[in-house]
Amino acid sequence: MLPASTPSFERAIAAGGGTYAPLSAETRGLVWLTLDGPALAQVLHDHPGIEWVQLPMAGVERFAENFAAHGDADLPVWTSAKGVFAEPVAEHAVALTLAVLRGLPEKSRSASWAEPKTGVSLYGRRVVIVGAGGIAVELLRLLAPWEVDTTIVRRGDDPLPGADRTVPVARLDEVLPEADVVILAAAATAETKGLIGAEQLALLKPSAALVNIARGSLVDQEALVAALEAGHLVGAGLDVTSPEPLPDGHPLWTAPRVVITSHSADTPEMTEPLLAERIRRNVEALMGDGGFVGRVDPVAGY
Numbered sequence: 001m002l003p004a005s006t007p008s009f010e011r012a013i014a015a016g017g018g019t020y021a022p023l024s025a026e027t028r029g030l031v032w033l034t035l036d037g038p039a040l041a042q043v044l045h046d047h048p049g050i051e052w053v054q055l056p057m058a059g060v061e062r063f064a065e066n067f068a069a070h071g072d073a074d075l076p077v078w079t080s081a082k083g084v085f086a087e088p089v090a091e092h093a094v095a096l097t098l099a100v101l102r103g104l105p106e107k108s109r110s111a112s113w114a115e116p117k118t119g120v121s122l123y124g125r126r127v128v129i130v131g132a133g134g135i136a137v138e139l140l141r142l143l144a145p146w147e148v149d150t151t152i153v154r155r156g157d158d159p160l161p162g163a164d165r166t167v168p169v170a171r172l173d174e175v176l177p178e179a180d181v182v183i184l185a186a187a188a189t190a191e192t193k194g195l196i197g198a199e200q201l202a203l204l205k206p207s208a209a210l211v212n213i214a215r216g217s218l219v220d221q222e223a224l225v226a227a228l229e230a231g232h233l234v235g236a237g238l239d240v241t242s243p244e245p246l247p248d249g250h251p252l253w254t255a256p257r258v259v260i261t262s263h264s265a266d267t268p269e270m271t272e273p274l275l276a277e278r279i280r281r282n283v284e285a286l287m288g289d290g291g292f293v294g295r296v297d298p299v300a301g302y
Helices: 007-015 037-046 061-070 088-102 104-109 135-147 170-178 198-204 221-229 270-287
Strands: 029-031 053-056 075-077 128-130 149-154 166-168 183-185 209-212 235-238 258-260
Touching: 007 270, 029 104, 029 270, 037 061, 053 270, 088 135, 088 183, 088 209, 088 235, 088 258, 088 270, 104 258, 128 135, 128 166, 128 170, 135 149, 149 170, 170 198, 198 221, 221 235
Parallel strands: 029 053, 053 075, 128 149, 128 183, 149 166, 183 209, 209 235, 235 258
Antiparallel strands: none
């Protein structure tokens, strides 16, 4: 476990049937708790017997060079935290959605009683979710009480259970004009970089809200600032930006009708027990039948 051990993760390794020990020629599995890809490359080079690497987050774009170095080799098996943090992140997405639709960013900063009253309800709205992973699945469950109409946008067109419809990403521009809320929950890849640009923002209704709990790279932030300043969107809820941390003085900080939560959808207090369970299950897989959870496709990059 690098760069440093964590008691809860040590207990998870033991519960899975493994033994926590310093790196050696006998090391078969590695729990990597930092985003330092070059350091990981050196560890794997020095310890070719490592068969499995557990990465710390759901998004693994920071390890693209590591995946490329190993290509489609069978080992090591790469696993991430994808799906592990779906509950707190989806919960945060709903919170951002409600905050934007009800105008809470502006109201919370007001120094006087606001008139006229503004804000709309989430009930019965049309929600487009970009992505079909664990966060999207949890979002569908959480949004159900609001009786929203849901469209999932994903790489293919295999229906996602619980959604009213599922369309491939090639049809994204077709579904945006009717959306009341767009929630981004897709992986950061070369294909999703700048997925929401000026053209896509222009397709949205002025009453639409944009929520991003995926990665900042999915959105053209200059175009988003321009849309907000032009009054084209009701608002934006952003847990992620590009870069992170977002520099002081960046136009997003002062853009109207935007709430930024500084990548806090899944705090350590929320995630540590969830990641510990993922580690336990994957140690069991390493020691047993190989049924790893959260496997990463190193070629696809997620």
